[in-house]
Amino acid sequence: MRGVRHTYPFTRPAELDTDERTHVPVIIVGAGPIGLAMGLDLDLQGIRNIILDDDNKVSIGSRAICWAKRALEVVDRLGCGERMLEKGVTWNLGKVFFGDEKDPVYGFNMLEEEDQQFPGFINLQQYYAEEYLIDEVDKRELTGIRWENEVTTVDQSADGATVSVSTPEGDYKIDCDYVVAADGAHSPLRKMLGQDFGGETFQDHFLIADIKMKAEFPAERWFWFDPPFNRGQSALLHKQPDDVWRLDFQLGWDIDREEERKAENVSRRIRAMLGEDFEFDFEWVSIYTFQCRRMDRFVHDRIIFTGDAAHLVSPFGARGANSGLQDVDNLGWKLALILKGKAPASLLESYNDERVTAAKENILNSTRATDFITPKSEASRIFRDATLELADEHEFARRFVNSGRLSVPTILDDSSLNTADSDSFDSKLVPGSPATDAPVKISGQDSWFLKSVGTDFTGVYFAKEGASAPAGADELEQDDIPVKTLVVSDMDVAGNGLLLDYKGLLRQRLDGQPGTYYLFRPDQHVVARWREFDLQSVRDAVARATMQTG
């Protein structure tokens, strides 16, 4: 097996040598992908923060490997998207196999619309994602990581929290306004608060083997129901960078874990799957059971839970890290506005509401997939197999086949932060939807729409005559909560902040008739849209989105 990757040095915290208590606006607990992304997002928002981690290394083994388009868009805003894309294995196609049949029952494409910066998915070992995020943290002024700093207690008061930290060279306390818990599925903070983590554990075992080998399989997700090499169970094959392949075998409930984990038994399974001719080395082997759980609430006064600490899903669907990054996206700007005194603390309730809604959706999807893959009753298994038989020939049955409904962002259309449409649009970007991408040119340079949107409130105006912003839009930039306005034109004219929609795709995807104005939240979600720009309407929508009004 491969050893650990980098270790990161412990640095003696200044707090150990002074009686003065440090205060930092936000303490983030956990330097996994979610905690690191949180540190970066708060840095972008101008909020000083410290990331504490009880360990000194990135994740061991590949773990999370499938990064969805929306998650890549989030990390791109944080500065790491292109690096992950470049290293990762891009894939959009999935294939489903059943029984002895060599040809797939059907295939699916995760990228519904072409011409976007990021593909449906990339595969990339979690440790690479973490290393890239750490490199980015190291470049920033307002965030930093303290390795081997373990949080032992958190004491909340009316206006903040005091975190007690244990290090190899002694213990200290540090004050903050908010604590973000990103300390993973076994979250010590959740346990300190005595919070329930309700849900279910599925009665099944899965063996993950990440192996290194030279193979010519395509970069696609291949899923087998009841294959000859794993009768009565399922299997998965997925490509990662560096010639690493993820194999996943369903084992059933009644197994001897120690026996199944032995290298010779894992090798036997792999040879049965791939044939005798493959030479391979193990990178990581693990046996696990699936769980779907979530906290009742993600916000507990001054402690805010994110990622696996708040919600846990079974891996089929890749909804773990991908939804955790959407938690970060949702929380960063809200926390920043509160800490700058520009929004009431109750804005955090919208984080709770929106991300609990998302967690419910992710758990529902991942529970259904697990029920399809691991039928709980004989009747369920017979329906499953009948569905797969029909799916070979009939398209309708393919919609019922569920080998994992892969991560797509939650549409926050029920959010109280939205301003409902008063005009009609022929676009699926209803208020609450994450923005869709499109290629644009800025001052003659190729770019992507999403690169210009977000971190602040962003208005997107489809120009009428010429390419000028609507009268009054510049006033919005001086507001307490500023709105920058981008002007979209399909005419190649020079202009400040002008996006040249040279393929007309932005206009098409947003139904951007001339005069149309979209307002995006700092997390790139549509919050309101109109057919005509009206200064007061935009201000009202910003006020509503930041809970300035009832």
Add this chain to the structure above:
Amino acid sequence: MSETLHTEPRIDDPDDFYARLITLHADLSVEQSQTLNSKLVLLMANQIGDRAILDQILDAVRNRG
């Protein structure tokens, strides 16, 4: 002139429908499940009504074994 058999997707939210269908069978014995499925088939057949369509469906499932 009778309609032809639809095999394109027609059901909204297929995952939700499938989950409800499976939930119907929770806690039933295999025989009870078979009885339930038989009732489903007969009710759905009566709803379809059109003999030509029903014959096409019967052929479609038998051909696949």
